[in-house]
Amino acid sequence: MRIILTNSERDEIILWLLCETIPGMIVSSNDLKSFKKRASRFFYCTVKNQLLYKGGTDVYLRFFTLDEEQFKKDFITLIHVQNEHDGRDRLYYFLKSKAYGITTRETSDMVNGCEICRSRRALVTIPIIDVHKRERYIVDLVDFRYYSDVNDGVKWMLVMVDTLSKYMWTVPAIRTIFMTFGPCFLLHSDNGREFCNDTTHHLFSSLVLQYEIYCRKTI
Template sequence: MDTAVNRDLFLEKLNALNEQTIVFIFLQKIFSEVVSAKIECNTPLDYRRLKRFDVLKINDKEKLIAPLKPGETNIQYYVTNEELYSILHETHTRIGHGGRIRMLKELQAKYKNITYEVVMLYLNLCKQCQMKYSAPKKGIVVKPMVSSELNSRCQVDLIDLQSNRDGEYKFIMVYQHHLTKFVRQRPLKTKRAEEVVHNVLSIFLTFGAPAILQSDNGREFSNQVISQICAMCKDVEIVHGKPRHSQTQGSVERANQNIQNMLTAWMNDNDRNKYM
């Protein structure tokens, strides 16, 4: 399966970033200068190199790193031009095609010379990310709901995955605690009332029933579903969001979108049609 970012295209555009490319291409020359300076430090260049760089031997291979200050344990490596693409690709895939903030946080914790510009170049070439960002935006939360106690309000919704089904499973039910934003997910074969109610009640048995259960006005929460839940949990108040108005469902809507994007990207990256 093709990768989300074409390696040759990425390196071609990287070379256009002249000031960035120098950092990666000349690392081998810098590495040699640092090794020599550690043996004999005489010139101003030697001192500058040792102030900024060090060499660490790992499994019989020497790597260029940032010098550690007293008490520091986190090693930051310098990435060469040959390593750059595979590191970006591995990191981006591992975090489920996360955005620039998470990508930079992951990379800069381990690597010294991967810059914002290089990360943005990679992300702008990622087909999966471009598909995600081109999707229609959901409504924005304009008046947040405030919860002060666990289980005071929970939200539930369904993600339609019929285009990426896993055998008989076509939907994912997302149940979120409003206060903690803790999310539970359950795969569903259908949107029939019996199956929805069974999974909602199994979560109630684990975490307790909420005082308020928020849902949208979709068919998956029809009168039959509501009546069954109310019959078994008489203290639960069912609250509907307004039709075609997602403000009251903002948190769970964002969770739905993130889950769907990450799951679809993972299935595509791994060439799989199963999420169970």
């Protein structure tokens, strides 16, 4: 069960760890035994002047009381920024090694409220609707350079798919497709370096072709 303390309960544990002062509210032996058991889970760091939770052998975690909610939020925010705005899960598991009692809900609220993280989320895109065959092709390159010596010197394989019919071509010469069926209206690829480089940019400019690396809307 997760330990939750108020500031006064924290101070009582600190006094016990430093000079074994028993809190005045404890009157029975069972209460004293329970208090000692709870206090044994903590360590007081005189250098940092902080009460730390024992997370294991030589593992001491930052501890926040109920009255230190704002300090906890500031701590989560600081770690989030220092870790270059990690996502909720990565942030949560990293915080588990630094502090005690931080929940996934708290990390989720922190990430959801971060303006930088919200700006990084994928933008809502409008799908491209195809109504005719061979209107738009999706192309991608398969890298065979590592196996070119056992593949008759072939270094690349271009895969082309018609987005409407899902028909796929795998032929050695790409010109065969265009010479047989004619050019398409849209040629769609990913942002790999084989497509996004100075050579392709120069080619598109010389052929007066419209080229967009990323667009939210296609008209």
